[in-house]
Amino acid sequence: MAKAKARKLKLEAQDGEGEFTPRIDVEIAGIHFQNPVMTASGTFGYGQEFAHLIDLNRLGAIIVKGISADPLPGNPAPRIYETEAGMLNAIGLQNVGACTFLEEKLPFLRTLKARCIVNVFGYSTEDYVRCIEILNAGEGIDAYELNISCPNTRCGGIVYGSDPKLTEEVVAASKRAARFPLIVKLSPNVTDIGVFARAAEAAGADALSLVNTFVGMAIDIETRRPRISNLTAGLSGPAIKPVALRLVYQATQAVRIPVIGIGGITSAEDALEYLIAGAQAIQVGTANFYSPDTSLRVIDGIRDYCLRHRLHLAQLIGSLKHGVNGAGEH
């Protein structure tokens, strides 16, 4: 009896699959993305490094390593340390600088079907504006992601990301300068994410992305020295996912502009949680390091899920129900 029912269900599902093709494309800040899966800044280089490992044309977008107006050398070693299901990093925003990026990195990115988003970093509002002014000349840039949340630069972004007034100031100035839509990347290291989400929205952000890394530490007990030269470092990877998911959910509740979810995503299931919580798109970060095909698996998994549930992505986004399984609703 139960067996027959199960078979019937399976057949129905198969019939359904034949007719239904889920749409998983999204539009954010006026830009069309073929799917909601992006690679997070600082974890995917300038894209080309992965060209021989995965099909870059299948990605929704590539977000390049944080670019500053002038090249930056970064912090002394050691810069990274693996923790339980995560890693600490204090790279210090080593990057080639805006001009070299335009000359050497952008031409390749321009040839891809994946959108190109440039992560922008500075030490002062003038730095951000100057960097954006240089990058404005770039053909093939689809949007900027303003990094006001890096925890690894002493007098830098974190100050902006943890003061709502400064957040408004730098976002407003960057928005005025920017020729392309502006996504603002928020820090999780704040008491009330809603305050910062609203500050960025009020200052003209076209979208938000979060989270950047959580400030953390690790100590070698034998030498009694910090594991990372910078003392504190940013925590990323699977370990941060539940906390990041909560922050993304709260941000989506605080603003009208689209929110892009980031933090510990290693599978389609992880990504789906963010989408159901209200994120319009997601970014894969640390997982790129140890499993370069993660983003592609996430794309396939999202499509399979939508097919199975006969939903288009747009119907899924923000579809979180209230109450828990077994407590009345299913």
Added chain:
Amino acid sequence: MYDEMAQVVENRPLAGRHFLLSLYSPKQARAVRPGQFAMIRLPGRSDVILRRPMSIYDVRSRDLKGGYGLERHGQRPAVLQVLYKVVGRGTRLMAELTPGDRLAVLAPLGHGFFPEEYLAQARDASEVLLVAGGIGIAALLMPARDLARQKIPQRLFFGGRSRHDLVGLSDFKPLVEAITLATEDGSRGYRGYVTAPLAQYLEQRCERRFLILACGPMAMLQVTAGLAERYNHPCLVSMENRMGCALGVCLGCSIRVQGEGHAAYERVCTEGPVFWSNHIVWDP
């Protein structure tokens, strides 16, 4: 560089918590050059996420024939070998691998011992000195075989904490003219650091020109680099650093090198792991 699922052929325990891991992966094995490394992902444990960098110790045929045996039988390499020491969470998991297990391996990585350059330098030298500290030995077997094939005389200086750290000696014996051993506890060879007998050797042969290839702990490499500079010999060092990706994107493996501003750091995974010793800033 290929990202492959490789199958464990053998995971042989050696002395002192060392293991020799043999992985069946023909495409990768054929592409390896001396001094290159692999990134190994440990399966089934989600809390150890990053892959671990391991030098490629040797390449073998499917039935684990190696070295001259391989060439004599006209066989092509199909197996990657990794010589490792259990030091922490990841290597402890590696020690549990058994034949048939499959794991993700990214290899070969890094540019290794600059192929043309080091052989040219080696031919100019009266002898190549291989200097290994502990598990650093793992990076030196493939270049040693390369040099032996070219009939370039070489000598191994090998140091460890105790005699249990002196693994792989039988692989080197047919390739080198002489081996000098040192242990910190005096259980074999000189008592003390291997750089002491190396210094003595260089001091007594000031008029000769050597090429030094070194791999081991940072402190040993620094002293070796200092000796090379003092006696004016070219020296290549294979560096270690923590690695996040080995693809050149995380910038976690960068070390200080001669250069200003943005050029002050280079990545061990892509610009290395082998560097000329005078290119490195040893006391940043």
